[in-house]
Amino acid sequence: EAQVTQNPRYLITVTGKKLTVTCSQNMNHEYMSWYRQDPGLGLRQIYYSMNVEVTDKGDVPEGYKVSRKEKRNFPLILESPSPNQTSLYFCASSNSPGWGVRGYTFGSGTRLTVV
Amino acid sequence: EDQVTQSPEALRLQEGESSSLNCSYTVSGLRGLFWYRQDPGKGPEFLFTLYSAGEEKEKERLKATLTKKESFLHITAPKPEDSATYLCAVLPPFSSGSARQLTFGSGTQLTVLP
Numbered sequence: 246e247a248q249v250t251q252n253p254r255y256l257i258t259v260t261g262k263k264l265t266v267t268c269s270q271n272m273n274h275e276y277m278s279w280y281r282q283d284p285g286l287g288l289r290q291i292y293y294s295m296n297v298e299v300t301d302k303g304d305v306p307e308g309y310k311v312s313r314k315e316k317r318n319f320p321l322i323l324e325s326p327s328p329n330q331t332s333l334y335f336c337a338s339s340n341s342p343g344w345g346v347r348g349y350t351f352g353s354g355t356r357l358t359v360v
Numbered sequence: 361e362d363q364v365t366q367s368p369e370a371l372r373l374q375e376g377e378s379s380s381l382n383c384s385y386t387v388s389g390l391r392g393l394f395w396y397r398q399d400p401g402k403g404p405e406f407l408f409t410l411y412s413a414g415e416e417k418e419k420e421r422l423k424a425t426l427t428k429k430e431s432f433l434h435i436t437a438p439k440p441e442d443s444a445t446y447l448c449a450v451l452p453p454f455s456s457g458s459a460r461q462l463t464f465g466s467g468t469q470l471t472v473l474p
Binding site for chain 2 (some may be wrong): 249278281285286288289291293303304308333335337347348349350351352353354356
């Protein structure tokens with residue numbers, strides 16, 4: 246089954262404790278992206294990657310890091326999480342550059358709480 | 361800056377009561393407009409892609425239409441299982457500084473009462 250898999254689904258952590266949210270896709274997509282979703286603000290892009298070793302900032306990159314060492318994986322790293330990073334996070338992929346007819350395929354989300 | 365505005369923010373309908381959701385955008389020459397459905401706590405699920413003004417797409421009780429400045433998602437005789445948040449997103453032209461980003465609206469939360 247074609248899918249984007251994120252782990253963990255739920256995470257509660259303390260301020261300053263480094264964490265990684267994993268994302269993997271099995272569709273051989275070149276383009277991958279991370280979004281955060283907050284009430285009233287919609288989906289905002291954090292980082293995206295056009296291909297292996299090619300990443301760029303989205304609208305809200307502060308406090309996040311990413312890497313793309315393999316085509317299928319695109320982990321999101323929070324080196325020193327803070328409470329304002331409490332959010333619902335989504336990983337997405339696409340067969341850019343045409344975006345295909347579906348735009349993105351989304352993962353199921355990771356609900357992160359930083360206390 | 362590209363803007364995508366969805367209205368209303370929330371909509372409550374009785375089962376069978378048809379209505380429309382609106383997505384207006386300021387992007388000129390967009391390459392595509394996407395509609396997604398999102399259930400609580402889940403990732404958005406693709407519904408439609410529209411590429412040019414005048415285009416229409418249908419799926420069951422949903423029909424999406426596109427003009428040069430907005431898109432509508434028409435829901436005909438909705439059922440409770442249609443309750444969800446509906447998101448639209450636009451893909452700007454390659455010439456845009458945000459050409460690599462899908463820009464999402466904030467969504468319309470639809471509740472269909474039995």
